[in-house]
Amino acid sequence: MSKLSDAANAAMKEVFGLREGEEVLIITNPGGDWFEVSQALYDATKALGGKPVIMVQDKRARIEFTERLVLEAIRAKPDITISCGEAHYGSDPFGVNIGYVGRDGKKHDNAFRMLIYGDRRMRGVLTGRPGIKDIFERCMNIDYAAMRERIKALSDVLDKGNEIRVTSPGGTDVTLSIKGRKAHADDGDLRHAGLFGNLPCGEVFLSPVVGKCNGIMVFDSTITLDNASVLPDKPVQVTVMDGLVTDVQGGETARALLNVIRKGEQMARDKGLKEHEKNARHIGELGIGMNPMAGPSTNLLEAEKALKTIHFAIGENFDHDAPALIHQDCLILRPSMWVDERQIMKNGDLRL
Structure with missing residues (x-):
């Protein structure tokens, strides 16, 4: 074969x-x-x-x-x-x-x-x-049992948590509430009805509590735009207040990302979907890459699975309480993460 x-x-x-x-x-x-x-x-x-x-x-x-x-x-x-x-x-x-x-x-x-x-x-x-x-x-023939074990350990920590803080060498410093939220495990186990994931798999993700995310995110790896994912020409700095993007700064990629957000707003406005319009600026996802064979890529399906990365998505969430017409994933390299002041990641390395 x-x-x-x-x-x-x-x-x-x-x-x-x-x-x-x-x-x-x-x-x-x-x-x-x-x-x-x-x-x-x-x-x-x-x-x-x-x-x-x-x-x-x-x-x-x-x-x-x-x-x-x-x-x-x-x-x-x-x-x-x-x-x-x-x-x-x-x-x-x-x-x-x-x-x-x-x-x-x-x-x-x-x-x-x-x-x-x-x-x-x-x-x-x-x-x-x-x-x-x-x-x-490269990424499909992996040790699924070992990856699922690590994903379960991380999911258990997130499920019990109330608040997450993420920082990065690039300048990220953001805090979000996850109280009452449950982690979604893209662990390559889709053997029963009601399950959804990606191929390749290998990610833990959740939806932050609506309106409870504040700080600065600096995206220095893969960013999704309209029909493609790109590596940014300059790091893209996004300011978030009360769960919504209030400012986007950087180079050409930052301007392109802001245009996608505005396009999502306009399409929702044209359809009379006020909640969808607002949520085009909503922080809908926090994800952690867990596939040992994935690496940096302009294909988001690989990039967001890569170890030593965290990604946030602007737009629709996965808990169905923040609908939007867009979902733009953006990656952060070598992040550190705390759950209720317990550090579980340092410079991209999990400490579980």
Whole structure:
């Protein structure tokens, strides 16, 4: 087998625990190595006794609408849905404008999320972007048991915590409340319905309490913009007050990030979505990279999994109480982190 075939087999067997007869929907874009990875996932699914289907649409930004037929395929409730494209799979117009109510009684702004979190009838991942073939081959064949053990230890600390402080050599100094929040473990265990993650996997993340984040963040590694992730020309300094971005300073990348935020605000304003407009400046995520094979990259799916990094996201959160039309991940190198004054990371090294 090729390295790519081995990686795809690890995804379907070790991560998804694919069972014979399960339906797998793979959403991709034309051309590029993401299509090659999609084909490898299709082949691995078939070899393991699953029922794969590939759907191809033009690439989408997160704030652009998904093709109707692709949405219909998602609504058909496959056991597994994999988005593997050049960019995001897109947004759901019904979900954004009206909303789906899941069996959990909560409103969800797309069918993908509703079927996973609301109804717990599906499991799924996001993967892809340029360079994904190389990343798959390097980052998928890992010791999942060892990584899951470390992720559980970190998640347990975060689940018991009330407040986090993050600093970095680049100038970050920010404090956020996590009281009552639970950590999400992207630990490569998607063997049961209701679970979501990335390929490659390896991250612990949570949603800060809405309105309870203050300080300075200095992003000196990968930053997501409209349809791509970039390494900043200069570190991007973001000021946060009461959970919202109030200032963005730096070079060209800083200006581009601010433009994406404003675009998210304008799109929400045009749709009359006042809460989405406000939350385009909301700090929606704190994430910690945990994959031992991941490294610095302009592909966010690898970069945010890299050891010795923390990332924050501007926009939508994962606890469904701060909806937005954007979610812009931004990385910090060699961070230090305290949970309720207990230092659990020093210059990027976990101390658990």
